[in-house]
Amino acid sequence: MSDLIQSFSVASGKAPTTLILGSIPGVASLEASQYYAHPRNAFWPIVCAYYGIDINQDYNVRLEQLNQNGVALWDVLKNAERKGSLDSAIKKHSIIANPIDQWLATQERVKKILxxxxxxxKEFMRHFASYIKNRDIDVIACPSTSPAYAAMRFEEKQQRWHAALSKC
Incomplete structure (x- = not known):
């Protein structure tokens, strides 16, 4: 039997320019009620290094500083059934996407989605490719920051993420 997972609300400041989308929170994130809470997830080390945020600060302070830099965090999936944390365990029939198109319609300054x-x-393109097609928004696929994606070294992930973050 699978567990029903529900994602968090969008974490955004007043005028975001960049939206970073994960798939759906893993077990560690759900338990902590925090985006990218697994201690080996590379997300916070990568974005903190890029924006000059002290990674040792409290989660809420880091999130606020990320928002102040124009970055919003959310997940493509609103609900899904999954046992454990691996995306490969998501039951495809159970997927419900977040209303990203509706949110973007109210966020005219967002020009980049990572x-x-x-x-x-895959899920963003399945649910929102037609919506995003004629909009002035760059969509950039980045390597997973999850510790489960061990095929790429941290340094390579960081270099690719920093390149994506720097694109205008």
């Missing part, structure tokens, strides 16, 4: 990993990319 997709964190293959599942985020």
């Amino acid at each position: 997709l964190n990993g293959g599942t985020a990319k």
